[in-house]
Amino acid sequence: MSSSSLSARGARAAATPMRIDHAPFRDAMADRYHPTHNPSGALPLNIAENRLSWPLLRSRLEEVMAAGEVPDWVPKYASHRGAAPFRVAAASFLSEHLTRCPISPDSLGVSAGATSVIEMTAHLLADAGDVAVIPAPCYPVYRQDIGNMAGVERYDLVTYHELSEIARGPTLSIGHLERARRDIEASGRRFRMLVLTTPDNPTGAIYPAPLLEEIADWCMARGIHLVVNELYGLSLIDTSHPAIRQDYHEDVSFVSFARLMADRRSDYLHLWYAVSKDLGISGFRVGMLHSHNEALLQAYENVNLSHTASNLTQWLLRAVLTDSAFMTAYLRESQMRLTESYALVVEGLRTLGVPYVPSRGSLFVWIDLSELLDEDSEAAELSLWMDLYRSARVLLTPGVGFGHTKRGCFRVVYPSVTRDELEVAVARLSSWVQDRRDTTA
């Protein structure tokens, strides 16, 4: 493959896979496990998708498609910030289910998934060479989302090393932010954005409201944009479930950042959301920015045309998002299914004695297999990851790329397979860990 016909950017893109685990994922999907046709097949637990609740949503969407007469606004250009009827529906959905405070349709910008929203926000808030600080470990693809088009650099802020240090929640403090600021300014760059993900990818941690408030005030006083990604805000774990409640020592409930935004009404506070994870429809490509910054919203309207979600998708989703009774029942059932699958993994890890971070939400368990590493290096982590895949046909996401210092951590996406499949995956993981321990003993 020659990239000589491309721009420098294009050549870099041609040479850089979006994720390290995409090639093995394709391989796993080509040899997917099936209880009777392919019992030794692969179980991919690496891509952040919630497949547990699609059967619940599917029939409701099919009803809308069968019964609905497509309105006249659908085939035409709409507001580049999202079609007005969709923004009304999205605002009502967010207010009722996620934020629990009123959201105005005028405060929203809609794009093709969270990825587009993140790219657009970085493009409009920061200049090329500016820095976005992200507490580590965190979602690897933020690097491309803020970097590819906007040229914003990612700074991985490490605030702890061992998983046990965050068993009670995030350790991020103002001291850490000050340290990052000094470090970034010493290199002649500008600390422009702080990105927090709550519930977090990969740890499932939730930022408590008082901590968010302290951080928001620190950011506002320094002209730093604080963006809170609540993409997993409705994928919450029931921490009172008998199989897992022993892991939680404090009551921390998810409180949307939108409440603080409503109180402060600052140009420096923003929120991201998308239907990809909570509704298990990543293929729909619908994400949202919520902000009170009027200039940002105007800029969004002016440049978002290349990132818009299709009107047909907006129309279809609109009917479901505004069906309050359906959505309430759906979310209750979805959270119950998530909790059951989460508990299955955690019980397996506990029996094995593998450390993990007790999750409060998201689709992940962040586990520590460092005891099995041949040495403390990225190469050893990747080799362990591939050994698990080749020997047990279980594919996880390796920690490389999450920006953390601790090697040997892996992300398990527990709702990416059915509960029955998850049982097989946990059994295979357990035998593999025991075999590795036996051979190194």
Ligand SMILES: Cc1ncc(COP(=O)(O)O)c(C=O)c1O
């Ligand atoms: C934290 C975070 N942000 C953004 C995304 C991308 O979401 P979307 O599919 O809506 O673009 C993901 C997907 O895994 C994610 O985990």
